[in-house]
Amino acid sequence: MNILIMGDSVGAHQIGKKNLEASGTSMTHLVQGMPYPNNHIAVTRTKGGSVAASYRTNGGMLSEELLRNGPLGVSAHHVLALKNYLFTHSNSSDIDVVILFIPAGWIGTETEIVNAVNLKSLAESVRMAGSIFGAETVILSTIPVSNNIFRLEKNLIPVNRLILRVAKQYREETFDNPGERLGRVKMVMALDLGKYTMHLVYANALSMGLVKHERNDYAITNVSIGVLDEILHSHVLTTTTHNGKEILRPMALQCKNLTKTNKSSDCPRNAIYVDGMHLCMKNVAGRIQAGIACLISCAYPQVPSYSLLEVSDCEQLCNEKYMSVAPLTV
Structure with a gap:
């Protein structure tokens, strides 16, 4: 299974890098600083013969507009390099699972973030993940608390509820009606990183x-x-x-x-945030990685025959278990 984590410095560089390190093999930088300094792709081969990748684009979300915006968006040069690597090392040029972290820090003010993350942009991000990378499963992350957005009841919680609702509605509309899918994407799930933070x-x-x-x-x-x-x-x-x-x-x-x-x-620094935006990954990465793995297992269950309710319950259990500070139990 080929997995791509996409986002800005928090999503791709921090969380994506930890995902690559967890594979246990050496990391390769396919494209770094070309044509724009902050945009890069790192990959690693997993022990099972697949590829894990991290793609930093400061635009983070996928859209037609960002495809035309080189400094922030997706570069054809980057995509081609990734697809060539996938084909060479996994016999497939497609990504199976795309995990999207919304680049709140690059969007603007709190109001601009709330306005930008809407039903249309989220649906377009899901569709583009399928059309560009061939993804069949997309995991949308809710936005974490940070210096960029910390008005909880007015801004952060409503926009994160929208992200959760988009994932739920997509499953409900497409589970029994494959014709309603956004391109190749069959499954959309949500990682509630906002709640965890x-x-x-x-x-x-x-x-x-x-x-x-x-x-x-x-x-x-x-x-x-x-x-x-x-x-x-x-x-x-x-x-x-x-x-x-x-x-x-x-x-x-x-x-x-x-x-x-x-x-x-x-200010003596705490063990959660480096600077109010970037996370202290050595302390918080474990639950994030476990949450991602849990959601992927929901999308690809061992028993192929499963119901919509079972998938939604599985997503809820993953977020309740890992996106909190409650002690983990076996």
Whole structure:
């Protein structure tokens, strides 16, 4: 099974790289810095004879517009290099599973992110994953909490609900009606990374003493979401860029303790985020990789005959088990 993880520095470089490292074989950089510095493809051969790939495009989502936008989008040069490698090393030029991480940091403000991630753009991303890479399964990731989008109830939660709903509706509409498929894609699932990061940030806020410990399992509830939303806006750090622009960063995203000042330089870093956007992968990657593997097993069950309800239940169980901070049980 050939798998491609696609996104920006968080999705492709951090999460995608960890996926390649997990294969246990050496990594090869097919294309790096050509024609644009931030765009690159890395691949590795898996022990089972397939290929795992990571494709960083700062556009991340797939669309006709991004295909024409070289610095952000998909390059024909990159796609050809990947397909040639796939054909040589796996006897197939197609990707079986594409995992898309939305590049929130490159889209713009919170409002621009919410406006850009809509039903049309998500459907187009799914369709293009099939038409460009030959994918039959697409996994859409919800957007994580970060400096780029941290208004939970107003922006992040609604847009992530849309992503989850798109995956669910696609399965419902195409499971018994293959003619309704978006190109070659047969299955769409969702990895609820957004929920996982909310759990992590809430647990960190509890550890910092910003909120009282209401529950024994650190689980986030509808009530605590409102509390966390307020904390992210009332306890902030300030950073000044090289051009004098002031950036506000929620303290709970970056610090492990409360600071005496609101300067980012005075903040002792926590073990979740490197800078309020990029994740500390050595601490959080395990659950993300397990969640991805779990969803792939839902899409490709050992027993071929399965129902729509079983697939949806499987997706829910994967996200409940791995996209949280609850202790894992066998």
